[in-house]
Amino acid sequence: MKTSKRYKAVVSKVDKKKFYSIEDAVNIVKQTATTKFVESVDIAVKLGVDPKKADQAIRGTVSLPHGTGKEVRVLVIAKPPKDEEAKAAGADHAGFQDYIQKIQQGWADIDVIIAAPDVMGELGKLGKVLGPRGLMPNPKSGTVTPDVAKAVKEVKAGKIEFRVDKAGILHASVGKVNFDSQKLLENINAFLTTVMRVKPPSAKGQYVKSIALSSTMGPGVQIDKNVVAIVK
Numbered sequence: 084m085k086t087s088k089r090y091k092a093v094v095s096k097v098d099k100k101k102f103y104s105i106e107d108a109v110n111i112v113k114q115t116a117t118t119k120f121v122e123s124v125d126i127a128v129k130l131g132v133d134p135k136k137a138d139q140a141i142r143g144t145v146s147l148p149h150g151t152g153k154e155v156r157v158l159v160i161a162k163p164p165k166d167e168e169a170k171a172a173g174a175d176h177a178g179f180q181d182y183i184q185k186i187q188q189g190w191a192d193i194d195v196i197i198a199a200p201d202v203m204g205e206l207g208k209l210g211k212v213l214g215p216r217g218l219m220p221n222p223k224s225g226t227v228t229p230d231v232a233k234a235v236k237e238v239k240a241g242k243i244e245f246r247v248d249k250a251g252i253l254h255a256s257v258g259k260v261n262f263d264s265q266k267l268l269e270n271i272n273a274f275l276t277t278v279m280r281v282k283p284p285s286a287k288g289q290y291v292k293s294i295a296l297s298s299t300m301g302p303g304v305q306i307d308k309n310v311v312a313i314v315k
Contacts, residue, residue, distance in 0.1 A: 089117055094302045102307040108296045109267045116260040116298035123152070124260055124267055127303070128253045128278055129293040132286050139286055141253065142246040144224050145277040149266040150241030152259035156192065157238055158182060159231050160206050160220075161199040169197070172232035173239050183209070191216060197226045197234045217246075245274075253278060260298050271296070279311055 093115035103111065109124075116122040132139040159169035159177040169177040176182060176193065179202060186209055196213065198206050198220040206213075206220065213219040220226035224244045228234050245255045257270040275294075282290050294306040 090300075090302075093117055097302050097304055099305075102305050105268060105271055105296075105306055105310055106264070108304040108306050109264050109271070111304050112296050112298050112301060113260050113264070115301040118300050121152075122260045122299035122301065123256045124258045124262070125297050125299065126253075126255055126257050126271060126274060127295045127297075128275070128291060130247060130251050130253065130278075130286075131289045131292050132247060132251050132283065134247050134249055134251055136285070139283050140247060141278075141281055141283070142223060142244070143277060143281045144242055144244050145274055146237060147241040147243060147257060147270040147273055149258060149262065149270055151243060151256050152262060153194075153256065155238055156194045157197060157235055158193040158195070159197045159199075159235060160202050161231050162202065165199050165229075165231050168232040169235050172235040174231075174235045177231075180205075186212060191218065193218070195226065195238050196220050197228070197231050197238070199231055200227055200229060203227060245278075275311055 096115055097111060112124055130141060132141060134140050156175045157173070159166060159174045160179060160182055161169060161177060162179050166177040166179065174197075183205055196206075196218050203220070210219055222228070225234055225237070225242070226244075243255060245253050247253050255274055257274055258267045262270075278291070291308050291311050294308050294310070295303040296306055297303045
């Protein structure tokens with residue numbers, strides 16, 4: 084696979100053997116984001132957990148103080164009058180049977196689905212469709228709730244969900260490269276603080292094994308994992 088001149092240039096700015104402070108990592112990521120579009124800032128945290136064990140399948144939510152910088156498209160599955168409450172709160176789409184049918188027909192032009200508890204019987208039948216896309220609402224993530232309006236406002240304001248993958252890694256977007264450095268730092272700290280808070284009692288040994296920060300098209304910058312002792 085060929086490496087572009089642009090990528091070679093930005094990679095040269097990162098010492099692969101060095102572990103940076105969060106502040107330095109943020110500055111490097113901003114400097115190495117040289118594409119023509121505004122790249123996201125992504126964080127990856129490798130955990131010392133076994134995702135195959137139910138009590139170590141880490142997942143949770145965090146409200147980033149400054150949001151992700153992305154326009155999140157929200158669908159609310161709810162019956163009247165909650166569907167209208169959701170629309171008033173800023174939902175992009177809201178309804179019940181009509182959207183169930185659209186999803187069955189392959190429509191998925193959304194980022195988050197929020198559902199009222201009384202519709203989960205019908206929505207649950209679409210698990211094979213929504214599950215692989217990460218769109219199935221879940222009470223643990225706050226996306227199955229009687230207060231759909233509140234959930235919509237939280238998601239629109241920057242609440243994100245994270246879940247450990249099969250390799251034991253958490254991935255999340257914590258902003259955009261055009262954010263002020265301080266805002267990125269506060270978002271990263273909020274994320275890492277939450278990750279430490281959801282550490283399962285059964286996880287033995289080193290919990291956080293590595294942390295890396297990158298832009299969408301930029302190289303990974305390793306962060307000193309000892310920073311979690313400061314932010315937790």
